[in-house]
Amino acid sequence: MGQRVPIQGEAGLGYVLAVDYDMPPLMLTPNELDAMVLGAQWVASLQDRMLANAASDVLAKIASAVPDDLQLYIIEPSLGVKAPAEDQGEAIDTAPLRRAIRDGRKLRLRYRSAAGEESERTVAPVLIGFAEASTLLIAWCDLREGFRHFRIERIVEMQATDEPTGSRPGELRRRWQQWRDQQLARSLPKLG
Secondary structure: OOOOOOEEEEOOOEEEEOOOOOOOOOOOOHHHHHHHHHHHHHHHOOOOHHHHHHHHHHHHHHHHHOOHHHOHHHHOOOOOOOOOOOOOOOOOOOHHHHHHHHHOEEEEEEEEOOOOOEEEEEEEEEEEEEOOOOEEEEEEEOOOOEEEEEEHHHEEEEEEEEEEOOOOOOHHHHHHHHHHHHHHHHHOOOOO
């Protein structure tokens, strides 16, 4: 109501938009559209088919909502991402990892190192990182008692547990960011 949207109703009964009110179209600037299209192109280039499909769906929704004069920014974008390598191997489904992160649940992994050695790990997942050459699961490793980066293509087997990570939402990520900042500070050359 403070933004002059006609709302009818009263406390205790509920509220509705006036029947004749027409919501304005999604208002994005050309630069915002460029950013959205570029981001969606990049996500679509990942090996995760579920995320790639979601990126395409988002673009279709945006295209249906923006005014006609901005359609060209989506149909014929002026920016693009590098095409993915032809042989990316098996597609990776990160949905179970994302679910464990959102639910604050630990995972049990059987993980293969670069040398081919396998180990069993229980981890508290923090986030999934996407780089040009790999996808990483960033997690607190109970075995190593520290943060570790696990290449997703080396996860041989994974099982979600009912065990909570033991952290409030966002706390584990903040701890990882502090750890990462400390690691970066140690690797930078000292000036002066």
